[in-house]
Amino acid sequence: MKITEPKAAKLSELFSALSDTNRLRIIAQLMDGELPVRALAKGLGMTESAVSHQLRGLRHMHLVRARKSGRQVFYTLDDDHVSRLFTLGLDHVQHG
Amino acid sequence: MKITEPKAAKLSELFSALSDTNRLRIIAQLMDGELPVRALAKGLGMTESAVSHQLRGLRHMHLVRARKSGRQVFYTLDDDHVSRLFTLGLDHVQHG
DNA sequence: ATAATATATGAATAGTTGCTCATATATTCA
DNA sequence: TGAATATATGAGCAACTATTCATATATTAT
Numbered sequence A, B: 001m002k003i004t005e006p007k008a009a010k011l012s013e014l015f016s017a018l019s020d021t022n023r024l025r026i027i028a029q030l031m032d033g034e035l036p037v038r039a040l041a042k043g044l045g046m047t048e049s050a051v052s053h054q055l056r057g058l059r060h061m062h063l064v065r066a067r068k069s070g071r072q073v074f075y076t077l078d079d080d081h082v083s084r085l086f087t088l089g090l091d092h093v094q095h096g
Numbered sequence C: 001a002t003a004a005t006a007t008a009t010g011a012a013t014a015g016t017t018g019c020t021c022a023t024a025t026a027t028t029c030a
Numbered sequence D: 001t002g003a004a005t006a007t008a009t010g011a012g013c014a015a016c017t018a019t020t021c022a023t024a025t026a027t028t029a030t
Helices: A005-017 A021-030 A037-044 A048-060 A080-094 B005-017 B021-030 B037-044 B048-060 B080-094
Strands: A064-069 A072-077 B064-069 B072-077
Touching (some): A005 B005, A005 B021, A021 A080, A037 A072, A048 A064, A072 A080, A080 B005, A080 B080, B021 B048, B037 B048, B037 B072
């Protein structure tokens, strides 16, 4: 298969976004529905700052989407590609 | 969704393996069939050493498989999860 | 046996990443 | 308005990554 340089670059950015334990745990939490930063941070034992930094990257890669409500920002998975990639990856590591 | 720490760790290793442009280009090449290190290196404009280093990581994550024949080592994709992850990822970055 | 070829590996280094800490912005409440 | 709450962001630093270069191992050819 042939892949152009810019596509390979985009693709590597996507997988990079999924290449960190904490980001994956954020995504796992969001699979059950939207959550604000604070709840994510609490659920993961991370600081809100660290979570916010990570969400920025995930947002930038269109893996999560933000919805502001009052002073909270609720995050959800952006589209179903995300959970499909997640579960397909999980398949691989489980029946490895 | 709940994910255990060790599973998140394994999953992040998998996606890390896919998070580099050159590794993705190696995988793309191998989608058409097996190739020895030298051919991969030539096709990608990388040194054989760099390719060999990368293949080591891909092998370790069970993304590629090696078959030795004479003094060459032919590499193939290990299983179909690999190309499925690759194409699912491409879907995401294309209709982004 | 010696040379040539194909691949692998270790050390060193330059570049990248993810965290913390301090601070900024935005919204609600008193 | 001023204090409190929720999130975002920039700088700085420690840890990790991918390459290069030198060298090692393995196989084939002369």
